[in-house]
Amino acid sequence: MPSFDIVSEVDIQEVRNAVDQARREIATRFDFKGTKCSFELKENEILMKADQEFQLNQMMDILRQKMVKRKVDLACMDVQEPETTLNAATQRVLIRQGIEADSARKMVKMIKAGKLKVQAQVQGDQVRVTGKKRDDLQQVISLLKQADFELPLQYINFRD
Numbered sequence: 620m621p622s623f624d625i626v627s628e629v630d631i632q633e634v635r636n637a638v639d640q641a642r643r644e645i646a647t648r649f650d651f652k653g654t655k656c657s658f659e660l661k662e663n664e665i666l667m668k669a670d671q672e673f674q675l676n677q678m679m680d681i682l683r684q685k686m687v688k689r690k691v692d693l694a695c696m697d698v699q700e701p702e703t704t705l706n707a708a709t710q711r712v713l714i715r716q717g718i719e720a721d722s723a724r725k726m727v728k729m730i731k732a733g734k735l736k737v738q739a740q741v742q743g744d745q746v747r748v749t750g751k752k753r754d755d756l757q758q759v760i761s762l763l764k765q766a767d768f769e770l771p772l773q774y775i776n777f778r779d
Contacts, residue, residue, distance in 0.1 A: 621756055622749040623777040624742075625726065625763065627718050627770045629695045634714055635660055637685040644681055651677075655707070658682070665712040672708045675701050682712070692771035715770065717744030722768055733762050753779065 638660045645651050645658070656674055659666040665682070669675045679698070686693060697713040718726070723741040730739040730748065735758055737750035750756050760774050 625746040663714040
């Protein structure tokens, strides 16, 4: 019976490379000379530090450019509000991995509402879809691509 899995994964190595490239660009740009601007990557979180909030906005633009060049989907970034004090500003960017339970339930509900002859079930942080025909599974993929879940979705483990 054909099946596939719906997942939301990000290549952390590519994120690390993008952060390193952004860090190098900050070090060489004239408008950041003499400032205490930095990027820190900790597991699934990027911490940006700067002197002022507008520098954080510039750093975010640089980070987004580098992520796009490394083919990392920007939908995986959960940008938090900047925290400012008199002499420093910080901002956290969370890298979302996996499909949350609420989003997974919405996906299953949407697939069932599509009246396709497939079964969808939540398995941890992924959704498995099985059906008798490959065409039905491809219709599910096109249905999910039209919907906006604010997550980068990948369709893996396609088996006949």
